[in-house]
Amino acid sequence: MIKxxxxxxxxxxxxxTSPSADxxxxxxxxxxxxxxxxxxxxxxxAEEIFALDGVMVPIDLVAERAGVGIGxxxxxxxxxxxxxxxxxxxxxxxxxxxxxxxxxxxNAQDGLCSFLREFAHQTTEKHDLFxxxxxxxxxxxxxxxxxxxxxxxxxxxxxxxxxDAGGVREDVAAKDMLNLVMGSCYxxxxxxxxxVSLQLLLDVILAxxxxxx
Numbered sequence: 001m002i003k004x005x006x007x008x009x010x011x012x013x014x015x016x017t018s019p020s021a022d023x024x025x026x027x028x029x030x031x032x033x034x035x036x037x038x039x040x041x042x043x044x045x046a047e048e049i050f051a052l053d054g055v056m057v058p059i060d061l062v063a064e065r066a067g068v069g070i071g072x073x074x075x076x077x078x079x080x081x082x083x084x085x086x087x088x089x090x091x092x093x094x095x096x097x098x099x100x101x102x103x104x105x106x107n108a109q110d111g112l113c114s115f116l117r118e119f120a121h122q123t124t125e126k127h128d129l130f131x132x133x134x135x136x137x138x139x140x141x142x143x144x145x146x147x148x149x150x151x152x153x154x155x156x157x158x159x160x161x162x163x164d165a166g167g168v169r170e171d172v173a174a175k176d177m178l179n180l181v182m183g184s185c186y187x188x189x190x191x192x193x194x195x196v197s198l199q200l201l202l203d204v205i206l207a208x209x210x211x212x213x
Contacts, residue, residue, distance in 0.1 A: 037078050041066040043090060046083050055084065055136040084133060088140055091126060092147045095119065099154035107138035108169030113157045113206050117179055120202055123185045124194070163211075172209050180205045 002105050036208040045066035049057055061081055077083040105111030133140060141148060155174045162168035184205060188198035 009099070035076075038066070038068050038072055042068060042076055042083070043087060044072055047087055047126070047129050050087075050132050051126075054132050055080075055138075059083075084138060085143075087129070088144055089147060091122065092144060092151055095122060096147075096151050096154055099151070099158055103154070103158055103161065107167075108158075108161040108165040109210070112162040112168060115155070115158055116206065117202060119178065120138060120181050120185055120198060123182055124189065124198065127185065127189065166211055168209050169211050177205075177209060 042062065046062045049061050049062055049065050053061075059073065062083070063070045066073070073106065077086065095118075100112040101114055102115040102118075105114065130140065152174060155178070159168065159172075159174045163170045181202070184198060184201035188194045188201060191197040
């Protein structure tokens, strides 16, 4: 940035100054295709190994499972905490995108039900991973409260659309629906036939929230 000021003789001087923070483009550059692939491989490997062996495993085992060098891993995730955070944020972001897609369903009730089934699938699939993070003392809900609030806002939009269309009971809050689904996921995991049991429980929940008036 170029600025002009007056010197002691009253004549203008030209001075080069550093650009202000507001003038700098802070948008991150998109990753190259190979870097994006490595990023995804590291995340997938970390999810798998943390779920199986806990989050205290050495970080080089994550790199080995992902098939990348330790230097590549650290370029993407300078600390293990950064890796934890990216895993959680990626999952929440995926649910937000799913909620937005379901909100475009012309049948609002079907859109809500589709989201709840996908939420159940994600909860079941990532159960061991989030248990491992919790056992390591990571309070996921507290650390990512803003992201969870954004997700709940999207789910409430789905619920309200279904209520307005007359397909869902008005007295069942979005939080109640999620609690019912998460309880069903836990109950199904304790049974001998998890997926079959979960689908049955989801059918009961979805039938229960329908507006029968």
